[in-house]
Amino acid sequence: MPDPAANSEDDIRQIDSRTFVIDQEDIDTDQIIPARFLTTTSRDGLGKLAFHDWRYDGEGKPLEAVSLNSLDTAECRVLVAGRNFGCGSSREHAPWALHDFGFRAVISSEFADIFRSNSARNGLLPIMAPEAAHNWLLANPGVSIRIDLASQHVDLGNGPSFDFEIEPFAKHCLMEGTDPLGFLMSHSDAIDAYEADIA
Amino acid sequence: MSPETERADKTPRSLFDKVWEAHQVRAETTETPGLLYIDLHLVHEVTSPQAFSVLDERGLTVRRPDRTLATIDHSTPTLDFAAGEGPPYATAAAQSQVERLQDNAAKHGITLHGWGSGHRGVVHVIGPELGATQPGMTIVCGDSHTATHGAFGALAFGIGTTEVGHVLASQCLLQRKPKSMRVTVDGETAPGISAKDIILAVIAELGVDGGTGCVIEYAGGAIEALDMEGRMTVCNMSIEAGARAGMIAPDATTFAWLEGREHCPHGADWDQAVAEWQTLRSDPGARFDREVMIDAATIRPMVTWGTAPDTGIAVNSPIPEPRSASQRKALAYMGLEAGKPVAGARVDQVFIGSCTNSRITDLREAAAIMSGRRVADGIRALVVPGSVAVRAQAEAEGLDRIFIDAGAEWRQPGCSMCIAMNGDRGEPGQLVVSTSNRNFEGRQGPGVRTILASPATAAAAAIAGHVIEPAELMEPAHA
Structure with a gap:
């Protein structure tokens, strides 16, 4: 595996990274970023609030025993989590916080719908792994892996490497670094026609 | 929107199919999602500020302020305050978030039911209360409990803030059609069993991710027997089983509840609307990706452990x-x-x-x-x-x-x-x-x-x- 530091921080077309594992199912967005921090009007700087109530005590002091607090996100940019990651609220603050914390991909066996679509729009790859690969990743924390978006392949080295699915347009936007708003606005004639039809 | 009679294809359709198809501006392809038109966009203070910022950054305007309705509910204090005093916000951030929505609504000509409005309240309470929520509509909000509005036979679901920006700018969403599920709660519930007990039993049956990727239609005698508030309670919690949306076919209970409400049609327009809404039922033989049956008689008062x-x-x-x-x-x-x-x-x-x-x-x-x-x-x-x-x-x-x-x-x-x-x-x-x-x-x-x-x-x-x-x-x- 090449040196993970060779990747530029925001290029997620190819990610070489070690994994960070949270072996827990049904991690909801209230765990990813508690609701009381949602009074922000910005999308920036939310990384310090990621998994806040797991990382800090009642006085807001970081808990030393929590490995998320000492994680080197230059090396560990891939979060591996239990089934049904990101369930609960629609808050896009969840992927904003994970991205700002330093993660560029989350691997699970299943994602909640809204979290998955929010993530793909914010430079955080949601990758559904088959059960065998998912179990292997959960059992082998910290392994070095390579995620290749173009070929939709995750190379697990000695583990059960796998191909993953991603919605083609989301992939296109991530590969090209464009966002879907332009595509949407390019259809204004069709929207005009639809509105004329229903008026 | 083509009336039933104009459809060449006679394949039985579900309520969800009907509402989905009536709102397709552009069909999905292998490469790209479709464009789904949104009839009503509900906005609150928590998930909208970053979306308005994107509009400002790109010099875009709100395409249909008349199809956008805002309120303040999440960050707002519930304590009394005297006239002449400001609301007792918990934090300065909460206050500035509410003020941001006030500014954005004023700037873009969006109706805001803010302080002083007789219809301020929880976004999923005021939409129906105003009659803004109507059968057959597509309704979205940056809030996962938007499924609530499905109680009226609307297709209603939660979206992220990026998508809030998309709807503000284009009145459309990029979507691929979700799968469908029908949950039939058959029979009668015992006395004292409420809609909340029903939906907690349904979610316990489906599991917290049992509805992932799906739009659920709730049907059966125990659902039809519910009043509109009860139906809203049921649809509201669809997301707690992972579903995008929950829907219930509109019926006489629905129409009676809506009649006379501020945003609903009146007079002859009302009669015509009801005639159209009556077609919003799943056809006999409509196909669902999954069917789940629950016996209403087995449901007891529920709690979570x-x-x-x-x-x-x-x-x-x-x-x-x-x-x-x-x-x-x-x-x-x-x-x-x-x-x-x-x-x-x-x-x-x-x-x-x-x-x-x-x-x-x-x-x-x-x-x-x-x-x-x-x-x-x-x-x-x-x-x-x-x-x-x-x-x-x-x-x-x-x-x-x-x-x-x-x-x-x-x-x-x-x-x-x-x-x-x-x-x-x-x-x-x-x-x-x-x-x-x-x-x-x-x-x-x-x-x-x-x-x-x-x-x-x-x-x-x-x-x-x-x-x-x-x-x-x-x-x-x-x-």
Whole structure:
């Protein structure tokens, strides 16, 4: 595996990274970023609030025993989590916080719908792994892996490497670094026609 | 929108198929999602500021301010304040978030039901209350409980903030068609069983991810028998089974509830609308990707024992043995024991409110239990109506006196302790019986333990001081 530091921080077309594992199912967005921090009007700087109530005590002091607090996100940019990651609220603050914390991909066996679509729009790859690969990743924390978006392949080295699915347009936007708003606005004639039809 | 008669293809369609197809501006292809037109976009202060910022950065305007409706509910205090004083916000950030929405609404010509409006309230309470929510519509909001509006036969679902920006700018969403599921709750429920008990039983059956990727249609005798408030409670919690949306076919109950409401058509237009809405039913033979049947007669008053909404069981049933490490962790967090019922668990706070259960019938259900009784010593009971209008209606019926005389706090409308971002919350370790929708760790404040229940069960817990079946409280005391 090449040196993970060779990747530029925001290029997620190819990610070489070690994994960070949270072996827990049904991690909801209230765990990813508690609701009381949602009074922000910005999308920036939310990384310090990621998994806040797991990382800090009642006085807001970081808990030393929590490995998320000492994680080197230059090396560990891939979060591996239990089934049904990101369930609960629609808050896009969840992927904003994970991205700002330093993660560029989350691997699970299943994602909640809204979290998955929010993530793909914010430079955080949601990758559904088959059960065998998912179990292997959960059992082998910290392994070095390579995620290749173009070929939709995750190379697990000695583990059960796998191909993953991603919605083609989301992939296109991530590969090209464009966002879907332009595509949407390019259809204004069709929207005009639809509105004329229903008026 | 083509009327039924113009369709060449006679394949039976579901309610969801009909609403979806009527809103396709552009069909999806292998490479690109389709464009789905949005009839009504509901906006609140928490998930909109970053979307408006994107519009500003790109020099875009709001395409249809007339199809956009805003309110303030999540960050707003529920405490009274005197005329001439500002609302007692929990934090400066909460205040500035509300002010940001006020500015954005004014700038873009969007109607905002803010302070002083007779229709301020929880976004999923005021949409229907105003008649803005109508059968056959597509409705979105940056809020996962948008499925609530599906009770009227609308296709309604939660979206992220990026998508809020998309809808503001284009009135459309990029979507691929989700899968479909029909949940049939057949037969009749026992007396005293509410919509909340039904949906907690459904979620327990489906699991917290059983509806992932799906739009659910709820059908069957027990669903048809529900009033509109009950149907809203059911659809509201679809997301707690992972579903994008929940829908119920509109019927005479729906039309009677909507008639005369501010945003609904009137006169001949109303008659024509009802005629169209009556076609919004799943055709016989319509195909669903999955069908689930539940026998209504088996449903008892429900409570949750864990930290996910699919852990509902009957109040007096034993808590099941945990099946996974996550469930063991949840049980330890809740301080409950497998093999014993939740009944008897000592309660610290009771919350009656939220987009799930803050409407007039919910308050009547809680008041019927609290009437002539007192909240047990040491328990704080918070009753938070869903809107200014619900609060006024409750006061006209004298429900506020019942709550206040019982020793409960009668608050101003808002999301309050459901999401605990306005200052209303529990203390670490406290056990809260809540009529809201999520019992996640810390949802109602760091370290707070949440039990989800119906308004009747929550009110009974407030009176008894512990979890109890409401019917037991209603029985005369044994000598």
